[in-house]
Amino acid sequence: MITDADIKKMKKVFATKDDLKGLGNEIKSVKKDLTSKIDELDEKIDKIYVRLAEDIGNVMIEIKGKNGEIRTHRIQIGEHENRLQKVEHKVFPRG
Numbered sequence: 001m002i003t004d005a006d007i008k009k010m011k012k013v014f015a016t017k018d019d020l021k022g023l024g025n026e027i028k029s030v031k032k033d034l035t036s037k038i039d040e041l042d043e044k045i046d047k048i049y050v051r052l053a054e055d056i057g058n059v060m061i062e063i064k065g066k067n068g069e070i071r072t073h074r075i076q077i078g079e080h081e082n083r084l085q086k087v088e089h090k091v092f093p094r095g
Contacts, residue, residue, distance in 0.1 A: 015023070
């Protein structure tokens with residue numbers, strides 16, 4: 001037969017119904033806190049994504065502008081090369 005002393009020992013070793021209810025409430029509280037933190041992080045990440053997208057767009061615009069400059073410089077270099085070849089043929093005729 002189980003005595004009162006045995007029951008007291010079991011209450012010390014095993015979780016009681018009240019202990020489990022308290023633990024359940026603690027878990028709910030932690031879950032609520034975690035959900036709140038996750039929502040905050042989601043908002044921050046969304047802002048970061050928007051900022052990155054804007055920055056990438058700005059860089060693409062700058063690259064297109066630089067490509068135009070490079071194209072212009074290549075044309076100028078080609079024209080200079082043609083002029084230099086004409087001068088070289090006059091100064092150093094191959095014959």
